[in-house]
Amino acid sequence: MFEQAFKNIDDVLWKDAGCTSELDYTEQTSWLLFLKYLDALEHDKATEAAFEGKSYAHILDLPYRWESWAAPKDASGKLDHNTALTGDDLIQFVNGKLFPYLHGFKAKATGPNTIEYKIGEIFGEIKNRIQSGYNLREAIDHIDELRFASQTEKHELSHLYEAKIKNMGNAGRNGGEYYTPRPLIRAIVAVTAPRLGETLCDPAVGSAGFLCEAFDYLRARNPQRTTAQDKRLQESTFYGKEKKSLAYVIAIMNMILHGIEAPNIIHTNTLAENLADVQEKDRFDIILANPPFGGKERKEVQQNFPIRTGETAFLFLQHFIKLLKAGGRAGVVIKNTFLSNTDNASVSLRQKLLEECNLHTVLDCPSGTFIGAGVKTVVLFFEKGTKTRKVWFYQLDPGRNMGKTNPLNDADLAEFIELQKTKADSPKSWSVDVAAIDPKTFDLSVKNPNDGEEMTHRSPQEIMDEIASLDAESAEVLGKIRGLL
Numbered sequence: 001m002f003e004q005a006f007k008n009i010d011d012v013l014w015k016d017a018g019c020t021s022e023l024d025y026t027e028q029t030s031w032l033l034f035l036k037y038l039d040a041l042e043h044d045k046a047t048e049a050a051f052e053g054k055s056y057a058h059i060l061d062l063p064y065r066w067e068s069w070a071a072p073k074d075a076s077g078k079l080d081h082n083t084a085l086t087g088d089d090l091i092q093f094v095n096g097k098l099f100p101y102l103h104g105f106k107a108k109a110t111g112p113n114t115i116e117y118k119i120g121e122i123f124g125e126i127k128n129r130i131q132s133g134y135n136l137r138e139a140i141d142h143i144d145e146l147r148f149a150s151q152t153e154k155h156e157l158s159h160l161y162e163a164k165i166k167n168m169g170n171a172g173r174n175g176g177e178y179y180t181p182r183p184l185i186r187a188i189v190a191v192t193a194p195r196l197g198e199t200l201c202d203p204a205v206g207s208a209g210f211l212c213e214a215f216d217y218l219r220a221r222n223p224q225r226t227t228a229q230d231k232r233l234q235e236s237t238f239y240g241k242e243k244k245s246l247a248y249v250i251a252i253m254n255m256i257l258h259g260i261e262a263p264n265i266i267h268t269n270t271l272a273e274n275l276a277d278v279q280e281k282d283r284f285d286i287i288l289a290n291p292p293f294g295g296k297e298r299k300e301v302q303q304n305f306p307i308r309t310g311e312t313a314f315l316f317l318q319h320f321i322k323l324l325k326a327g328g329r330a331g332v333v334i335k336n337t338f339l340s341n342t343d344n345a346s347v348s349l350r351q352k353l354l355e356e357c358n359l360h361t362v363l364d365c366p367s368g369t370f371i372g373a374g375v376k377t378v379v380l381f382f383e384k385g386t387k388t389r390k391v392w393f394y395q396l397d398p399g400r401n402m403g404k405t406n407p408l409n410d411a412d413l414a415e416f417i418e419l420q421k422t423k424a425d426s427p428k429s430w431s432v433d434v435a436a437i438d439p440k441t442f443d444l445s446v447k448n449p450n451d452g453e454e455m456t457h458r459s460p461q462e463i464m465d466e467i468a469s470l471d472a473e474s475a476e477v478l479g480k481i482r483g484l485l
Contacts, residue, residue: 002153006160008142018131022168027246029164030253031126032143033157037256038119039066040148059116064101069093071144079141090133099123113235115262118252125245125267158212158257165207165250180206180290180333181369184379185213187413188288188331191361191381191420196222196229198237198285201323203270204316205240208251210288212258214238233260239284240265271315274304275322283325290333291316293375307352309345313338317349317380321356324384330357336364336376339444350442354434357382361420364395364446368402378446391432392423395448426450 009029013019019028042058042065049056062068074080085093106120130136147153166179194200194214202210215238222229238260242248248267255263293313302308305318313334320330338346339362353359361381369377382388398412419429427450437443 002146002156002160005142005145006164009139012135012138012142013130016130016132016135018129022164023246024129026164026168026250027126028129028139029143030249031122031128032139033146033161034122034249034253034256035066035070036143036146037148037253038115041115041261059119061101064098066144069098070140079144084137085133086137087133090136091128091131094128094136099128112266113262113264118262118265121267122249122252126249154257154259158254158259161254161257162209165209165254180209181408182209182213183408183410183413184333184365184369185209185288186217186410187363187417188333188379188381189214189217190417192286192288192329192331194218194286196225197232199239200237200286200288201239201241201284202289203241203287203319203323204289204291205242205251205265206247206290208240208254208263208265210290211238211240211251211263212254214286214288215255215258215260235262236264238264241268241270242266243269269301270319271301271304271312273319275306275319276304278322280325283323283328285325285328287320287324287328287330287332289316289320289330293335307345307348309343309349311345314345314349317353321352321384324357326385328384330380330382330384332380332382333365333377334380336378336446339378339446342441347440347442350444353380353382354388354437354442357384357388358386359388359391359444361423362391362393362444362446363416364393366396366398366402369396369408388434390434391444392420392429393432393446393448394419394429395446397428 006029009032010025013025013028019025038059042056042060046056046058058065067073069085072080072083102119102123104120105116106124109117109120111117128136130139146157148157162182168179189210194217196218200211200214202208205211215233218233218237219225225233238255240251240263242251242265245267248265251265252263255265291313293311302310302315305315307314307318309315317332317334317338320332324330339350341347359380359382361379363379363381365377365379367376394416396412396416398408400406402408415426415428419426423429423431425431428448430449432444
């Protein structure tokens with residue numbers, strides 16, 4: 001039922017002039033889903049209060065509750081067509097009254113970790129893009145079919161929402177910006193092995209995939225949790241920061257659907273924060289992240305960092321090291337060129353990483369791991385506070401060309417997770433002693449001593465895929481230049 005409802009919503013949005021891409025479909029579905037979720041949450045809390053003989057103070061005033069404007073019901077429990085807004089009346093109410101009212105919650109909230117603050121943030125960042133009030137009415141009717149009553153229903157909805165995020169990521173060349181493959185995230189979480197009571201942060205949170213998977217991991221491994229542990233999981237375990245408005249909204253919705261009522265996600269540019277201001281109370285036990293790479297930051301932002309560079313991923317890596325507690329652990333996705341670039345910033349950053357942290361594992365990911373992203377990546381696993389003595393490398397090779405129809409799966413990473421526990425040598429894995437690394441370059445290039453032939457000879461399809469990706473990048477750059485002329 002849920003899957004059909006999601007498909008129906010996409011069909012409605014496809015017909016609307018204001019929605020032109022998967023990004024729009026996900027954005028518009030997100031705010032509607034959020035308000036339907038809020039209605040279910042308020043209903044549950046009111047019922048709870050009634051059982052206890054208490055009164056419940058609703059978050060939303062009556063005219064702005066889902067049951068009043070979106071889905072008023074008649075005596076039989078069906079949509080009351082006489083009072084339900086539609087057409088121009090619906091658009092005028094949503095744009096002129098509902099969104100300004102909800103945005104106002106940000107100023108009234110007692111703090112950023114409250115559901116009221118999240119409401120204000122979301123409806124200050126997002127806009128209703130659905131232009132036809134009849135299309136909006138149809139979308140609302142489909143959303144109203146969805147139920148948040150049980151964990152099973154929430155679980156199914158979260159899977160469907162993940163699929164929407166994946167489709168959105170695959171729709172454009174910025175796929176990696178919104179969607180990190182979940183099998184890769186699960187492997188990173190498994191290696192960093194979070195424990196109850198630890199704090200986790202993703203300062204480049206995107207759609208919150210890392211935090212959602214870490215939440216699932218902790219719940220699955222700790223089925224006999226106390227009420228206090230559950231409260232801590234909900235309120236003071238997971239933290240994230242996101243610069244872009246759409247990703248911020250999606251991250252909150254994704255975490256809510258996974259079961260976290262008021263996610264600790266802040267809408268901010270992490271890199272604009274001054275590293276000198278970071279205190280012990282601001283640090284975390286674990287950092288899990290896939291920071292954006294290839295972007296550029298302004299000169300004034302670069303001033304915040306000891307190693308100045310315009311490459312966003314390199315700035316993020318410095319930030320991660322600073323944010324970790326002593327003994328803290330990290331799993332970070334980064335371009336594989338970081339391991340071998342000869343520019344001053346890259347060399348200095350590798351030196352910093354090796355001298356301030358124990359870079360114990362490097363996972364080399366094959367082309368096609370990130371759909372739509374024409375770069376190869378590696379995952380760095382490190383612990384803060386001790387120097388690196390030895391680096392264990394694993395070269396992931398699923399034995400096939402990956403793409404939309406043949407993506408990365410959990411089985412592909414099973415051997416890596418198992419071998420990583422002992423850092424054993426194999427045809428795909430080996431260790432490098434840091435004492436043997438050139439101290440002038442700190443080059444950490446992936447050079448498999450067990451299988452050099454495979455390293456140097458790529459398949460024709462891989463070469464063609466890379467050429468196509470580079471051509472697409474060139475076309476995009478030329479398009480931007482033409483736009484400036």
